[in-house]
Structure formats: C-alpha cells, structure tokens
Amino acid sequence: GIQVEQSPPDLILQEGANSTLRCNFSDSVNNLQWFHQNPWGQLINLFYIPSGTKQNGRLSATTVATERYSLLYISSSQTTDSGVYFCAVNKLTFGTGTQLKVEL
C-alpha cells in the first residue's frame, strides 16, 4: 500500500515563529487532508488539498501531486497550535505525524 512519511517527527517552537511541515507519499493520491489532533484527542480538519495551494488564516498548505509531497505552513505560531499534525491520503492512510509544541 501507499506509504506516507512526515517530517520532522517533533518540533518545538517559540511563540510567534514560523514552521513548515512536510508530507511525502509513495504513490499518486486522489485525496489528501491535513489534520490537527489537539491535546484532548480531537481530530480537526485543516485542509482538503489533493493538489494546489490553500490558505486559512495563519495556516496554508501546498500539494505538488506530481512530485508526491505536501507542505503545511504555520505562521506566527501560538500555544494553541500545539498538538500532532497528520497528513492523510486516499481512504485515509495516515502518516505518523509531527508533534508540535509551541512555548511562550
């Protein structure tokens, strides 16, 4: 089956910093979503982005399907951004996530 790799596995930021999370996948995709799992376990939809670029406030995402990767940008990070960020493809196959901690 398709493999999904995310990097970095862990990230610690100071509040206000910017970051880029990467998702690589091993085969073509027809679905790609980014999720944030908050410390209470809730999975929150960030983007549905099988291709192209989208922005939502301080977050944006880009998927280059032909090169089999997607990027999630977080700007001006806040402590509430802490949690695990997952990329998931197709039906869905999840990556192992990026654990983000934003400190004051």
Next chain:
Amino acid sequence: DSGVTQTPKHLITATGQRVTLRCSPRSGDLSVYWYQQSLDQGLQFLIHYYNGEERAKGNILERFSAQQFPDLHSELNLSSLELGDSALYFCASSVGRERYEQYFGPGTRLTVT
C-alpha cells in the same frame, strides 16, 4: 464541531467482553469510515460503508464487525476484547463514495482491563 457524533465517549470493559460503538454522520453524508488509534499502531483505517454497503476493509480484525443502517448511522462491534484493543476509535463521514473530504467525530476511548 464537525457534525459527526459518537457515543459513548468513554468505555471501560473487561477482557473477553463485547461492546458496540455508535456513530452518526453529518447530515447529508452517505459514507462512514471507522479508524483505530492506538499508541503503537498510530491511526489505522478499519472499514468504510457507503449508503449501507461495505466499500472497503482495512486492518480490521475478524473479532470486529460493523454495519451502516438505513438511517445512515453506523455501529462498530468489538467482541472477545483483548488488552491490545484499548484505543481511541474514530468515526468519520464524507458526502461521496471516494474522493471527498472526511470529517471526524470526537472518538470513543475504549479501555480494556
């Protein structure tokens, strides 16, 4: 709030028992998906139903079964429970059969003692 509801939120039971988890999809969504999140296996796809019919199976054990009812709610039945079945079980829904955004419920946290 995603619009997907799951009950119960928490469930504690003993090994060998059987439990049923319930999911109601968002209004208008025909697809329901079940996922298991455990510490050692991460988030794994279990099974997908579309409009009452099974569409795909993932890493679902034979001790587990699911169904989607005419009103589109779904139930995941877990039997002969083992300690390793302790996990967070998520339900998700989407409008279409294959290529649509999935919305996740809050999950059911199952603890097997």
